[in-house]
Amino acid sequence: MAMPALEHRFWTAADVRELPDDGNRYECIDGALLVTPAPKPRHALAVEELRALLRGFVLRHGVGVLLGAPADVETTPGTTVQPDLFVARTRLARKLVEWSDIAGLELAIEVLSPSTARVDRVVKREFYQRAGVAEYWVVDLDARVIERWRPGDDEPEVVRGTLRWQPRTAAQALELDLAAFFAAVCD
Numbered sequence: 001m002a003m004p005a006l007e008h009r010f011w012t013a014a015d016v017r018e019l020p021d022d023g024n025r026y027e028c029i030d031g032a033l034l035v036t037p038a039p040k041p042r043h044a045l046a047v048e049e050l051r052a053l054l055r056g057f058v059l060r061h062g063v064g065v066l067l068g069a070p071a072d073v074e075t076t077p078g079t080t081v082q083p084d085l086f087v088a089r090t091r092l093a094r095k096l097v098e099w100s101d102i103a104g105l106e107l108a109i110e111v112l113s114p115s116t117a118r119v120d121r122v123v124k125r126e127f128y129q130r131a132g133v134a135e136y137w138v139v140d141l142d143a144r145v146i147e148r149w150r151p152g153d154d155e156p157e158v159v160r161g162t163l164r165w166q167p168r169t170a171a172q173a174l175e176l177d178l179a180a181f182f183a184a185v186c187d
Contacts, residue, residue, distance in 0.1 A: 061170035
């Protein structure tokens with residue numbers, strides 16, 4: 001199939017699923033197509049380090065399913081996103097078999113890249129807040145901070161020291177030492 005022109009038009013999740021697998025990440029929010037090239041190694045290292053830090057906690061506390069891009073998360077009809085990393089709730093007691101089994105996101109994480117900063121901080125943040133994602137983290141490797149957003153927030157909580165994540169179904173909070181995280185990824 002030839003790739004359709006990326007002209008101004010209203011894109012749907014179905015349109016995005018028809019695009020070729022060419023190494024880019026395709027998403028659409030509110031009818032706008034978002035195209036992101038493959039990340040740099042430091043970005044990928046940050047995602048993998050966060051995955052390692054979150055994995056055991058998510059499993060122990062039954063918070064959901066920890067996954068990352070590439071994905072086809074359609075939390076609202078017609079919109080598809082691919083967070084760098086996310087914790088999904090599944091419908092009823094079903095295991096995640098199809099992307100449509102996702103009932104919502106407990107956590108969405110985006111690691112900033114120069115080409116994605118505006119989209120991650122504005123477009124995706126507004127979308128995740130509207131979609132009721134419990135928490136959205138914007139990881140800024142250069143500033144060595146995580147900006148935490150919740151649905152009703154007008155401003156992010158900028159976390160530099162210890163990030164405490166307390167999902168509603170977990171009996172205790174996860175504490176992430178951000179100095180150690182950034183040292184492992186950036187130094």
